[in-house]
Amino acid sequence: MKMKETEPSLYTVKAVFILDNDGNRLLSKYYDPEFYPSMKEQKNFEKNVFNKTHKADNEIAFLEGMTIVYKTSIDLFFYVVGSAQENELMLMSVLNCLFESLSQILKKNVERRCLLDNMEGVFLVVDEIIDGGVILESDPQQVLQKVNYRVRGESVIPNYQSCHFIY
């Protein structure tokens, strides 16, 4: 049987993105310059992935030659993308870390509005988990410590309804 063609490498994640329940992009990072470098290709890919996955909550899919692990929460969809030969459990560990970290940051309110209200926290979490396609951190507790993000007790914009937290 043919040898797996992957060269051993730390570059394991091709892309990560978060979509809302209309399939619109809320956040996305593409790490491989050869994998859908243009915005048009990326949006197209996200649309295809969304169409194939948002009805069936099946955790793992294989589309356009890529392995995709995903998770949904209320009105959000989280995706981590790797090559077809990638270790699926490794991709799952990234997804789980992402989800758990965000869950802590958003005080379990992993839904769209709360996510958008705390977007800088979300950006920072993603930045701490994957760097240029390399898994930087897999433990949510470590991620939270590094991000050290405090959900605002009051909203930034006055007269603006957002999720309030007392801490």
Add this chain to the structure above:
Amino acid sequence: MIKKFDKKDEESGSGSNPFQHLEKSAVLQEARIFNETPINPRRCLHILTKIIYLLNQGEHFGTTEATEAFFAMTRLFQSNDQTLRRMCYLTIKEMANISEDVIIVTSSLTKDMTGKEDVYRGPAIRALCRITDTTMLQAIERYMKQAIVDKVPSVSSSALVSSLHMVKMSYDVVKRWVNEAQEAASSDNIMVQYHALGLLYHLRKNDRLAVTKMLNKFTKSGLKSPFAYCMLIRIASKLLDETEAGHDSPLFDFIESCLRNKNEMVVYEAASAIVHMPNCTARELAPAVSVLQLFCSSPKAALRYAAVRTLNKVAMKHPSAVTACNLDLENLITDSNRSIATLAITTLLKTGSESSVDRLMKQISSFVSEISDEFKVVVVQAISALCQKYPRKHSVMMNFLSNMLRDDGGFDYKRAIVDCIISIIEENPESKETGLAHLCEFIEDCEHTVLATKILHLLGKEGPRTPQPSKYIRFIFNRVVLESEAVRAAAVSALAKFGAQNDDLCFAFLDDEVRDRATFYMNVLQQKQKALNAAYIFNGLSVSIPGLEKSLHQYTLDPSEKPFDMKSVPLATTPITEQKTEIAPVATSKLPEKLAPSRQDIYQEQLAAVPEFQGLGPLFKSSEPVQLTEAETEYVVRCIKHTFARHMVFQFDCTNTLNDQLLQKLTASPTVSPVPATL
């Protein structure tokens, strides 16, 4: 500005996106407050978030405005707000490619990376390495080396990963840090181990000896990191493959020992590595397969998927090794994840017995429409392999394939099916007729030129040799008429093959009449005489058709040496429009318009029906009807004079104008008045 943002948002309601109505120019305008002192961290933070959000959505920033925003952002380093500082690092990375002179932040970043705030150091390193070029790298070299061996794990990890990113740009510089990386590899932290190993491998991968040494060291020293283990397994596999070492090497033992690791990720990596090794014996595969078998019943879908996908690969070369898992695979057939179900079924098709084929095929057909194109191709490939293994099952397979061919699907999918059908036809003469029939049906409505031409080529090759080649000619002929250029060309070539094989087949598919005309016209055209063309093609018959028929009939009754003379047939006269014809038109649209039977023809028919007139010969001419009575009388009579060669027949039509009277036994008594003889 902020108030405007508020208002829009209040209007759109609570379900909206606070970033939805962002305008780049407005946000960049807002960014001017970065220059104000004192800095308001929260407001600035929110503006930075909006900038990054816009960039992420694909908003284009021109160089000037990006540079302006970047420079304004550098002012924010004056603030000590941690989140704000972190967002600055992020902004630097996001704008590194679109802003000019980004290196102005170098000194700030260098300061942060060597400063006291641990929470800044890692991210600052990563941002710095993002904007560094080769020259600058040498300037910060010593900081990087120090960072790699730093005791704070996040600092070390950041430095290692950043170094890895810079290998492409400055391999020679980064190579000098190999000792530091080696030291970092002995860290307790599982991520640092992983990153150090990764960097070391990338630096040494062209030196096989160095890699071997490194591997020996790490496999003995017992790393903790599951990620590092996965990396080691991959390196070991690659080495085994490159050196073609036997499976009794310590490298193989190491991989095999990983099957007993506590972490599922490592176990799976090891199983997958073993399964992909060339020349694995059944004995060597067995422990990997049993591990995968266990995973089949995991509650985690990703694990079940990984396991069944790998077992599917094993089954391709070693189906017997997978037979032990058949029961577990059967359980997966009904998995809610259709990809898993598909893989399970296709694996079973490879390992199961002939008797299970029908059942499994039925199962698959129930959900094949739900799975993605990629998996449909997997199914087709499994069927292809199955057909080779169980040739007797070809009719079940062919049925299934033809159904799939009718469904929606992309080019790759359809091509896989067509290829599969073709290979069945080629292997299995019994299936040829069915297969060709399915393919004929497919090309009736096929949008893929490549496939249509391929099938036409096949039909041309195989069709003439079948017992009834004419069956296929119809399909091919339609392509000649209806399709695009490439397809028409292929169709014509295919037809030629039929013609070459069987002389009389060329027109066999056409209806008799069509064929006769085609032959006739072809012959006329081949004479290449304009006069002939004019006579036979352009002008057509100028005689009346029923007249011709009558004359021919006469001719056959009265055999003569002379050839039939067209001139003896009366010319066609203009038809009466109000009289209905009794002769039903037979022609299709292809035939030239039949001359409507003229009045004369009708009379001829009617006269011929009377026994006394049959000996008179052909009718020469009939006159117009002459009214003999006035219109208001009880009955009207009109007379028609029919002229034959030697006789005259007078036809009296008597029509009753009264409704309540019936006329019977009419007789006509003409009187002949003496007429001066004229000629």
